[in-house]
Amino acid sequence: MLTTSYSDGTVELLDGWNLISIPKKLDPNYNYAGYVFGDVDTGGHSIYHFNTQTQFWEAMAYNTEVKQLQGYFVYSIGQSSLRTVYTYQTNPSTTLYPGWNMIGFFDPMGNPADDYFHAAMARDEMAQLGGSWASIQGFNPITQQYQTSIINGGSDIHSDYRLMYPGKGYWIWMDSQHSWTFTVDHTYYHSAEYIVDYPPANPDRDCEPCDDEAIDFYNGLDADTRWAGSSPGFIYGNDDANENHWKDSDYGGQDYDYIDETHFAFFSGHGGSTGIEFSDGLSSTVLTYDESLWGNTRVDWIALAACNVLNESSHQNWESAFKGLHSIVGWDTISLAHDDFGWRFAYYLKQGDYSIWESWQRAANYCIWEQNKYKVAILAVDIDKNTNTRECIDDHIYGKGTWFSPPGYDPGFKYESVLSY
Amino acid sequence: MTTNRTILIAALIIAVAGATGIIWHLGTSDTGDISQSPETSFSTIELKSINPGTHFVSDIRFEQSLQMVPERLMVYSKQQMSDEEILQIASDLGITGEPTEESGWISVKKGPCKFLSEPGGRAISFVNETPMPSYELEFIDSHLPSDEEARKIADEFLVRHNIRAEGRRFVGVNHGIGYFTYKDVKVKDNEELTVVYRHFIGDHEIFNEDLGVRVTFMGTVNSLFWKWTRYTPYKEYRAIRPEEAVACLQKTGIVVLGDISTPDYATVRNITIGYLGETRSKELDYLIPVYKIEGMVYSNGSAAEFLQYVPASLEAAAELI
Incomplete structure (x- = not known):
């Protein structure tokens, strides 16, 4: 079992009231309340679930089944934890009714090679519900008060880019009835764009290996069983590649239909500290960091094989582009395009199960011969703003190891830059 | 008449006399008596940079006397x-x-430790993903080994784990530093030391090979990357002189490691003989001798580094690349 990105599956209770849920499907021999809550001293309080359909609070009996996607109010004297025996996962589902519903959390991105214990942004957790939901409220057992609400389409502290967590229960206000289901397995998608032909018609600016870098990365990852280059994945080069594929709709772009419709996007071409350069062979345009909002649709990781995009002095420019994005790997210094860089990067990701950052470094170490001249870098979300924890900077791609779900609201960041040798 | 040709003739005469410290000036692409077929008329080790590209510079000067080869x-x-x-x-x-193999790549994992070898062991990688107990700045700074200690840790690790990297030569310790940022806050939250060794055949470096051992601030080794070739002598080939190699640059162009678009002239600062086992686009079956030519290009008061590899034996390049 892989170690979790967020927890080990233990549902912990603090002293007082707790609003909790079961993060995974329980073994049917051990899914009754008497077993699950057996170690909790409730001080005589009942364990409650609110039934929206009947509008009644339901007290759990000894044999009442403890279900996924449902929230439970539990009182604990002192700290305690639930007894959880998990089983093979099947797609959980429930129906949500107009009004307040007490729900549980399920990892929307987990897969059988993983542990289903990842957090998720509220907008992703509730994606299936569209406009049917209005607001979500969690409960803080430390303060014994409700947390600030998350509002569908909300901003600032009510942003739906805030995280929801496994093991936690929530209230959700529904404007209309809606079924709510999750799948326990996923196919993940990747995309790549490259520019070889740069204007003016001076061959010196052409990036000869850029096509091989991108194509080989794309094909390399496509060979993994869990990753697909098929639609919405894609690979485009030269005048088929376009800055609008990377630009957010807020700035007139269509990234939601292109790179932000995939989970991993790769670019190979010219770049600089302010952006990446596209060309149709006749003229060129630059996608700048302030036109980019990534992760608000789907994309989790981006690789920019372009010079100086993550320069140590200016990498913070890209922080505003993170709206659910986990990390960007790129070059701190000028870069050296190499025919083998892309497929090596893909191989370390999928064959070695290396983290994205380690894989990027390895590919650079192989392709760079010169000492002390080239540096690769990563900019990643620091979810809890705690320097003691690594999180997204240590992400592996889905199916290959641990990964962390970042919020798209108010994240901290980690930046690292290392010399290739 | 132009002074370029005059200066060239004078420089060659001085060179023959064995003088040192004179600025040599190659104003033409005359490569002397090198007989080159069309296949070898360009440096066959292709090198392209992303930014700004390869530039043709006719005026190439020397800042040092050239070594005897x-x-x-x-x-x-x-x-x-x-x-x-490999296993x-x-x-x-x-x-x-349990090892797995795909397309010749061999992967072995145990807990947080991952081992991956490219086909034939041409590059071997190890990583230990065990997290550190703390990433607080005070903890990092109080535990971080010195460069000398890091080297000792790396040397001992290689011995202890029987990593037989014959011909290795320590060249330095790289520092990789990480930062946490949030709004206006920026604090260091990681530092790792990579002890780097290069691969030598006698006094000649294999330019595309190295061994890096990463030492954490806890003084443990959490990563190793080893790109190394085993080899046997094959055959000797006639070598060209360093100045002939530099003359090749006038035909192949210079790869500039900086943002200069129209270089006026270039200055060679260092030429070293070593070996390469690959080009930028393919692996070779041999380690062939090459000149590594380093210098500066200049344009309108700006300067940038350049770096280029030229085969030291045109016959070997023609036959084996």
Whole structure:
């Protein structure tokens, strides 16, 4: 079992009231309340679930089944934890009714090679519900008060880019009835764009290996069983590649239909500290960091094989582009395009199960011969703003190891830059 | 008449006299008596940079006197590692899980430790993903080994795990630093030391090979990347002189490691003989001798570095690349 990105599956209770849920499907021999809550001293309080359909609070009996996607109010004297025996996962589902519903959390991105214990942004957790939901409220057992609400389409502290967590229960206000289901397995998608032909018609600016870098990365990852280059994945080069594929709709772009419709996007071409350069062979345009909002649709990781995009002095420019994005790997210094860089990067990701950052470094170490001249870098979300924890900077791609779900609201960041040798 | 040709003639005469410290000036692309077929008229080790690209510079000068080189240089034949040898290395690193193989890549995992070898063992990688107990700045700074200590840790690690990197030569310690940022806050939250060794055949470096051992601030080794070739002597080939190699640059262009679009002239600061076992686009079956030419290009008061590899034996390049 892989170690979790967020927890080990233990549902912990603090002293007082707790609003909790079961993060995974329980073994049917051990899914009754008497077993699950057996170690909790409730001080005589009942364990409650609110039934929206009947509008009644339901007290759990000894044999009442403890279900996924449902929230439970539990009182604990002192700290305690639930007894959880998990089983093979099947797609959980429930129906949500107009009004307040007490729900549980399920990892929307987990897969059988993983542990289903990842957090998720509220907008992703509730994606299936569209406009049917209005607001979500969690409960803080430390303060014994409700947390600030998350509002569908909300901003600032009510942003739906805030995280929801496994093991936690929530209230959700529904404007209309809606079924709510999750799948326990996923196919993940990747995309790549490259520019070889740069204007003016001076061959010196052409990036000869850029096509091989991108194509080989794309094909390399496509060979993994869990990753697909098929639609919405894609690979485009030269005048088929376009800055609008990377630009957010807020700035007139269509990234939601292109790179932000995939989970991993790769670019190979010219770049600089302010952006990446596209060309149709006749003229060129630059996608700048302030036109980019990534992760608000789907994309989790981006690789920019372009010079100086993550320069140590200016990498913070890209922080505003993170709206659910986990990390960007790129070059701190000028870069050296190499025919083998892309497929090596893909191989370390999928064959070695290396983290994205380690894989990027390895590919650079192989392709760079010169000492002390080239540096690769990563900019990643620091979810809890705690320097003691690594999180997204240590992400592996889905199916290959641990990964962390970042919020798209108010994240901290980690930046690292290392010399290739 | 132009002074370029006059200066060239004078420079050649001085060179013959053995003077040193004179600025040599190659104002033409005259490569002297080198006989070059069309196939070898360009430096066949292709090198392209992303930014700004390859530039043709006719005016190339020397800042130093050129070293004497042997008339003939050995080419070496590369030897692949067997799967058994590769798995033994994994075992020596303590990674004894069930190996998997795909397209010649061998992968072994055990807990947080991951081992990956490219086909034939041409590059071997190890990583230990065990997290550190703390990433607080005070903890990092109070535990971080010195460069000397890091080297000792790396040396001992290689011995302890039987990593036989013959011909290795310590060249330095790289520092990789990480930062946490949030709004206006920026604090260091990681530092790792990579002890770097290069691969030498006698006094000649294999330019595309190295060994890096990463030492954490806890003084543990959490990563190793080893790109190394085993080899046997193959055949000797006639070598060209350094100035002939530099003359090749006028035909092939110079790869500039900086943002200069129209260089006026270039200055060669260093020429070293070594070996390469690959071009930028393909692996070779041999280690062939090359000149590594380093210098500066200048344009309108700006300067940038350049770096170029030119075969030290045109016959070897023609036959083996």
